[in-house]
Amino acid sequence: MGEQEEENFQRSAKLLLEELVEDPDTRELGDYLEKYYMKRANVWALCYRKHLGINTNMYLEALHKKIKYSYLNGKKVRRLDLAINVLMKITRDIVFERIIKLAGNVETRKMKNIRISHVASEKIEHSDISSLKPVVVGK
Template identity: 35%
Template structure:
């Protein structure tokens, strides 16, 4: 029963999802599990809108496959910020939410400047890369991109195709060995469509292309490569966008802090973070000017 339910949850094809659901409901009816059947129909299958909230087939490339992040944020707000209080005023709740946004933004800035290699997505990416190293003979080229054979089902193939070429400094779900980010390829694998990580099939395609280029040889550098070499020291669009976001956030935070009383520790922490970010942006700006000169 549990395996069939998980199969329904993880199915990414709508027609197969409906087929699995009907078979599962008939199985529950035959086994006499009417209470559980009524529970599912009442809370999870009552309307199409409700099904679209949790079924994987309706959440392709949504980027969120669980409500644990929402539960974690709710716990942070309820216990860390509200201290278990109930029925607080709306303006107080908005102030607390504003504090959470500021804290998350500071953490994002610090993580961008000092990445932590032990984060969860990095571990998943490295595990997928290690699995892909043993899939060298399972990649084939096709008209739409590449076909990668499934490791669990021999007759099943996943289609991997090019998605978009990001800036060279994009580090979203980045793989240090394949030198690619999450946006470079798209795959039909649930690991990529549902969990939004670089699956082993994408890693296998990246390694396949590296081997193909090494066999064909580098050849002559075309004009696009020359342009990349000439302007490699210039900041990319994502860098400029990130720097503008950081600058605007610091300015807005400074204005808010002027009208909000802080204790000594909080003020010292804010001033230290502001000093670090401003010094970093100044050094990077001077470095770019020096490279242009």
């Protein structure tokens, strides 16, 4: 519910719950929403959070866009098995990206040796450095 006015939100929520509870097929969903969500609407409804400066839907919308255009090529999926397959692929890719991000700061042995040599070279006094003449071979 993206309603920004509290009165409109309350009215829409009440109508939705009435419709859900009246229909035997959706009665359980209506009861669930009323019990767990509507009593805490001030925590999740946009009309109560508009002055916080954040919209938590941004991450969800970005994920939806990624799934729709990167994995589904903008097409709707009507088969559940294909949708599950796509969700498994995106989960794999997200986990892999996270592992790379976390492991990105791990120093390899070669880089560690280079860093140690560099730190040691910074401690060399300038007076200890001498110039060498180049050696010409083959003349």
